[in-house]
Amino acid sequence: MTDDVLLVHGGTPIEGEIRVRGAKNLVPKAMVAALLGSAPSRLRNVPEIRDVRVVRGLLQLHGVTVRSGEEPGELVLDPSHVESANVADIDAHAGSSRIPILFCGPLLHRLGHAFIPGLGGCDIGGRPVDFHFDVLRQFGATIEKRADGQYLTAPQRLRGCRIRLPYPSVGSTEQVLLTAVLAEGVTELTNAAVEPEIEDLICVLQKMGAIISLDTDRTIRITGVDQLGGYTHRALPDRLEAASWASAALATKGSVYVRGASQREMLTFLNVYRKVGGAFEVDETGIRFWHPGGPLNAIALETDVHPGFQTDWQQPLVVALTQASGLSIVHETVYESRLGFTSALNQMGAHIQLYRECLGGTPCRFGQRNFLHSAVVSGPTTLQGGDLVIPDLRGGFSYLIAALAAHGTSRVHGIELINRGYENFLQKLEELGAKVERP
Known part of the structure; x- marks a missing residue:
């Protein structure tokens, strides 16, 4: 399909201004939260990405009215008439997103039952959905495995419980929050994820009437309430997209002003960006990122859960x-298969060697499990255009960056996957002077 292919003529610095809107890792979850309310909700700063379209479709299947609001990027979600959806209709969304599993708690509260089809998402490592179901069982849900998915029921009101996550998973933390707010009693979640998007979801739920406390030791306590209302909320900006454009500016020796980018959520990234040799300037409306000239610096880097260096920042920065002078070491501790994208970079002329050992300062949970989760990047190397097949969302954008930085023309296949998390990315590339075209 040629409409899923992009020709990228590399070697030109990208320069100009683009805008980032609400975070992909918050907006769809805030939309799901609207299911819990007894009144309409108003969500602002919503990007036009595929995950938003998937959740919008699922909400409408369940009787939620979703319409555009008064300002661009505003959605009004009215859950007054929540109803059961046709299994075949729900199944039509299977494979396009993992977000349907977050519908479980809200639907159990509203309807007493829920159906979850097989799930998709990026293939970057294990994201076991079984843990979601284990959590829901602790709340009192009954789960029946069927050929086409999982059928859940709540014979009685769900009850609060004590849960300790084996790893501070964002998805598991979201599942607990969306289920506990209307459960009877108190839920205590330890070793929770505390990403900015989690805090923003907590703010959404608190606006609806939830009682949630977040302690400094990664413990979240939720006191269940009998009823929630609607919310009005402006989603926090997408720090992951902002960092992707920042890395593109660095790799192509360009300059990009990212309107909407916020310093507070990007502190860790900005420190690393400066160590590599990138320059940035923060003002009231965004951040400008640029390559100041001269050689870039090799660094040692470990990904980690927030407030560490985010795994989604890793691929674009690699x-x-x-293009940096010397040996950079990257230790990926969040997703075991996230470095697989580097094989295509090597075919373009990069020198990246993968290792099963933990090359960072601390051993991680993948160190004894035979995964290629550490990388040594030797540079600088001259990249040449290539034939690239996008493997996942962030890896896909990283291939675009490589193609922009490379000499010659690259043929990038599977660009629709990038629409999952990057709003109007083709238009933004053109606005930045990138030489791209459909074949």
């Missing part, structure tokens, strides 16, 4: 590290 492309820039191929």
